[in-house]
Structure formats: structure tokens, C-alpha cells
Amino acid sequence: MITKPTQDEIDAVLDGIYEHTLNGQAEPVVALTEQALALGVEPLGVLFDALIPALEEVGRLFEAGEYFVPEMLVAAKAMQGAMGILKPLIAKTGAKPVGTFVMGTVKGDIHDIGKDLCNIMLEGGGFELIDLGVNVPPEVFVEAVRQHKPDFVGMSAFLTTTIPMFRPTMDALAAAGLREGVKIFVGGAPVTQEYADQIGADGYAPNASVLVRKCKEMLGRA
């Protein structure tokens, strides 16, 4: 006869998902995610009780200078493996994402590491993410905003010569009557809060972890 698992058993599995995500070990994270589901944990429970806290801890360790890009990257990849299992299940429940985020590297720039780390952390934070890729012209941002009606648009640029593309992209959104409906974030190595303010962006984040936190704050979900 099948006995109902105890809370201790469930906690042990969720602790395992959390720890292995922090260590960036993709295989055990996937295996334990399946085990948690088999024990009857809801998909959203795995997400909110283990994976999101793990990525929040990764973000905290990164901001504290304890984690660096390699550690953050493998943690995020480990989480992605679990998300591959959970996403379709969560979609079936009709649960709404925390928010929607359209992301792209601006026209003339194909640097993608910073953007990709933001994508992974945002998805891990419960956002629906639409990645437009790199070298994205203003009209593609406009079309994506029209189609997906996101809460946020994120623009990434790595070079002092490509950050001037932020403004025309924002202007194009304004011309299409879409600027008011979204919050715009800008980021990338040469970008500063001062620059973001100067061009009238709604937000700036120096790294992926801060971006997720600020977005949640803006939505009142922090």
C-alpha cells in the first residue's frame, strides 16, 4: 500500500533541489524535480519553494561577490533543466506568470552573455520571457510589444557605440503609441544609472539578479 509522504520527506527532496541548483548540478536537479512531482508536490510548489529561492540565493551570492559568472551560469542552467519539466505542467494549471518581459540586444550589437543571464534569471524568477535575440532593430521591439503586451522591455548593449540605439528604440515605441504601457530597462557594461536616467529609461540594473529584484519591486511582488 502506498503511504502518503511525510512533510520531512518532501522537505528533503526540495532541500536537495535547492542545494544542487546552488551547486549548478543539472542532473540531480532534474531527477529530484521528478521525484518531488512523484511525491505529489505541485509544480508551482517546486518552483516557488525550491527553485526560485535557489536562484534568489544565487543572485545574493553574486551581488555579494561570492559567486561569479561561471557559478551563476551553471546554477541557471541546472534550473533550466527543471523548468523544462515544470513549464508544461504549470501551463496546464493556467497559472499566470509573475510578469512578461521582452528582451533583446540592440541593433548593431551581438553581445549576448549578459542578456542571456538576465533571461535565465527572469525565467527562474517566474517571468514569461520573450527573447528577441541580438542585433534587434527598433521595429522588431515595437512588433513584439504590440503582440505580447509585456510589462517590461529590456534592451542590452555592450559597447559605448551601441548604447545610442536605446533612444531610437524607445522613440519607435513612443511613435507606435506603446511606450506608456511598458517599463523599459537598459543594461550592459558601459551603461550606468545616470545614463539610463538621461535617456528616460524606467530602470537600469548592473546585473541579472538586480534586474529580477527591481522588476518584482515595480510589480509590487518583491
Add this chain to the structure above:
Amino acid sequence: MNPRQRFNAVVNHREPDRVPIDWGRHVGSIHRAGYVGLKHHLGDEELRNEDAVLDRMVQNVYPDEKLLRKFNVDFRWLEPHWVGVQEVEGEDAYIDMWGIKWVKMLNSYSLYQSPLAEAAIPDLDTFPWPDPYNPAIWAGLGERARWLHENTDYVIVADSIKGGLLTKALQICGYMRFFSALAGELDFAEAVLDKLLWLYKEMWSGYMAEVGPYVQMVYFTDDIGAQNNMLISPPLFRRLLKPRLAALFDHIKGLGDVKLSYHTDGSVTPVIQDIVEMGVDILNPIQTSAMGMDTYWMKEEFGDRLVFHGAIDVQQMLPFSTPGQVRYDVAKRIWDLGRGGGYILSTCHDIGEDVPPENVLAMFAAAWEYGNYPLDLASVLKPEDLHPLASKPDLAQQKAPIERRVRPKR
């Protein structure tokens, strides 16, 4: 003092007659569009070299000798050649000797495809690595070095064979692949680094056999810093890169009577002592726009062991300042880093096409005007910059390990 005597004083931590000025290397020249702008601004249509591309990736150019003299540049650089470059048909793109594909975006080339993105350790044995003995890499450089040595007083520098251990590993494996390896597949990471270490050693042997007798300085580039902290953790740097870079620098310095300038962009404050221990004589470029790279603190802390090379920021300061602000920044860097000698003034990287020509002229003019010893900047600098409190950067990476939190329970 002539430039070589000046350099000699600086690298031996003695006061020279003036702060030497450097410009014109593969990560410290000027973008061709900026060069054209400068040429028009100067109204000198005879200025040559706007098509003389120095580094294809960043599209900078060799500044005209006339300009190097106008700006009182003390250094002349030898540039290893690009060999084995394949053009990609139908695209503005090329594949370099490492098999890495670069595509043109706006005004420079960006990394597009890495040949070892899917590789495992056995693939490293079968991969077509570049031939480290290909004499075309340094063809003609020995002759130019000897000529410069016999006919001029300039400091002659052997520029880097582009790319270092970590930089090249990231490019050839792809950033995602190699960063992931650094967090969990150290065997693979070490195998790649060992291969690169061997290749660079062999290449430098051939290079120095040509130019060694004539050069006073060698330059090696390998970025370990990012904007707000290091690319990898200090412990990992110490374990993986420090011993290999130390071995390479020992090898290179054994090939001639040279001082070694090591280039890393970004924030590297937690490992500057390690850099000293690797046998580095000169640290470049002191990216002052990166976190914690406080020039006054750095001189106080490491000025007896390191010479500083660079510190004129091209990311924030030069593009976004007025000429007056540029002059002030130059004075501040000379004061911070040049007290007692030990400073070579240079741009941290290329002068981009977004830098106004007025700022380029202001920088070189201020370097000439303020760089005379004994330094007399009392009437130029504000009191708080003349006597700053060394603002020790927040060395978060050096703090005691931060305890991990356990999973919060609902």
C-alpha cells in the same frame, strides 16, 4: 632624457624627467572612424594611415608617425601579423587562425562562432590548432625592431600575439561552454588552458628570437576583469590561471632583457598582489571606470612593486567629458600614479569613434603639460584630489566566505 632612458627610470621606480606617453598598440590606438575625424579636425589632409588597419576585429589603425611625434609618444610597437585568416564568402566576416568566426557589426567585428563550442577533451588532440612556428606571424618585425633600435631612441615594444589564456579559451570554446567548464568541468578547462599555454610559449620563442635583442618591453593581454568584479573568482584565478600565466611570463622574460606589461581590462583589485607574484612588472590598463580601480589607492598599496600603464579611460571619461574635464582627469592620474615615477600614461583601450577630437588633443596636451617632474599640480588639482584619502575599494571578493542560506521553509 630620451624615451629609453625615461622608460628605464620609470620601470626602476625612479623619477624620470617627465611621464612617458604611450599610444598605438593593438588594444590602445584609435578606431579608424575616430582617426578620420581627428584628421579633419586637425585640418591635416596629409595625415596617412586611415586605411592601415592594425587590428581587424576592433578596426583601429596604426597612427601616422607624424601624429605619434606630434603627441610626444615615447613608444613604438611591433605588431605580430594575422595569418591564416579566411574570408567568408557572401558575408562581411572572417575566420581567424584559431578557427573563430567574426562578423562585422556597425564599426567592428564581433565574435560569432567558436569552433570548440561542443568539444570534449579528446577533441583537443584532433583540432587544427594554429602552427606556432609559422614565421609569417613575425615576418619583417626583426628588421623593423633593429632599425628602430639603431636609428631612434624610442622604447620598442613587442605587442601581444593577440589573446591570452582565458580570453582565447573563452573565444575558442564559446563563453557559455568555457564558463560552464570553469564551474564544473575543470579537467576540460585545464586541458584547454594547457594547450594554449604550450602554443603561446612556442609562439613567443619564435617571436623573441626575431625581436628579442631590440625590445625593452613585451606586452601580454589576458582579460580577467569585468565591469563590477572579476570574470572568475579569485580562488579559481589562483588555481587555474596564476600558475600558468606565471610560467608563461617566466618563459617570455627568459628570452630577452625585457619588462613585461600585463593587460587586463576591468575590475581586478582582489588579485593585484597575485599579479605581482606572476612576475608582472607593469600593469595595464587600470580601467578606472571599472569597480574599485581607484588610482590613488593602487599607487599607495602597490606602487613600490608595480609600474602603472594606462588609466586614461575610454569608456566614460574620454567620450563623455569636456576638454576641460579631460585635462583635469589627466592631471589627477599623473598625480595619483606618477608620484616618484612608476607611471606610463596611455589610453586604457582604443580611442573610439565616439570620442570628440577635441578631447584627444586635450589629453595629449595635458599629458605633456602636467607630466614634468617634479610634479607641480598644486594649482591644478582641487585640495581633495591633491591629498585624497585612499579610498580602499570594497573588496567584497576578499571578505570571509559568505555563508550560504538554507532553503527558506514556508
